[in-house]
Amino acid sequence: MKYINANTILPDALIEELQEYVQAGYIYIPAKDEQHKSWGELSGYRKELYERNEIIIKKYKNGVSIEELAEEYYLSVYAIRKIIYQK
Template sequence: MSYKNAKNILPPKLLEELQNYVQGETIYIPQKEDMRAQWGRKSGTREVISFRNKEIFQKYNEGLTIEELTELFCLSHESIRKIIYKLKI
């Protein structure tokens, strides 16, 4: 994250108003919610994990044990259990 001098980017009236609240400090201005992408959306990771989790649940319903799924998907017993219980609901 790079820092910008407010004097160089804000209108003078807005800068004066901000100075009523904070002076000489660093503040963070978050992006608008609609501008922020959710985790994994841009890279496609979210969809890949969702597909994998559905596959785990399907194989569990077909009779594979949690131990077999841990070996097949290289995940911990706890991770497999959480995925199954989350999708059961």
Template sequence: MKYKNAQDILPDHLLRELQQYVSGETMYVPNRGKEKKSWGEASGARDFYQKRNAENHILSYEIRTRKGEMP
């Protein structure tokens, strides 16, 4: 999330309107619903953990079958 100065982005009339509610504080503006990404999509964490978990599942299965724990 990047910090941007509202004065550099918003028209004066909108900035004055916002200042009636919040002034001199940091404010978070969420993405529109359609633009929202699911957890880990932007950072790649979702793919990383899915791949890691799949590899661990396969490894665990192989270890258990070698020990005779699974038919």
């Protein structure tokens, strides 16, 4: 998230009103509910993890051991078990 100087986007009257509450600080303005994106949606990381996990499950069903999967994907045995047994 990058910071934007309020002077460049907000009208003077609104800046003066905001200064009644905060001066020289940071304010987080959340997205509207209908515009909110879930974790990983914008970057595509959620989809990437889903696809990786599907491959892990498929390999496990084809006989690859949990220990081998943990080593291959640099994850703990516990993490691999969580992925496999989530479905």
